[in-house]
Amino acid sequence: MDEFFAGGRAIMVVLSLIVMEAILLMVLWRMRLCPLPPRATLLILAPGTSLLLAALAALSGASWMVVSSLFFVALVIHLIDLRQRWRERARLNAPPGSNVN
Numbered sequence: 331m332d333e334f335f336a337g338g339r340a341i342m343v344v345l346s347l348i349v350m351e352a353i354l355l356m357v358l359w360r361m362r363l364c365p366l367p368p369r370a371t372l373l374i375l376a377p378g379t380s381l382l383l384a385a386l387a388a389l390s391g392a393s394w395m396v397v398s399s400l401f402f403v404a405l406v407i408h409l410i411d412l413r414q415r416w417r418e419r420a421r422l423n424a425p426p427g428s429n430v431n
């Protein structure tokens with residue numbers, strides 16, 4: 331069990347589950363059973379995926395530049411997602427007839 335976690339296999343299992351979740355949510359969206367469009371789904375899942383990839387890179391002995399780059403990618407995607415959610419919330423809360431983007 332130690333090797334399962336220390337070697338990064340646990341991370342690979344979680345990454346596989348994230349991929350399956352993304353595929354399932356996109357299929358459900360196409361069937362009109364999920365309100366999240368594919369872009370929103372990817373924006374939600376991508377930061378965590380990048381963090382898991384950073385952990386996997388660190389466990390595999392990758393350079394600090396690779397690990398920190400993956401952390402940075404996670405941050406950028408998270409900020410994009412946050413901006414998107416703020417804009418959507420502002421649009422939903424705007425009074426009728428206002429021009430909020």
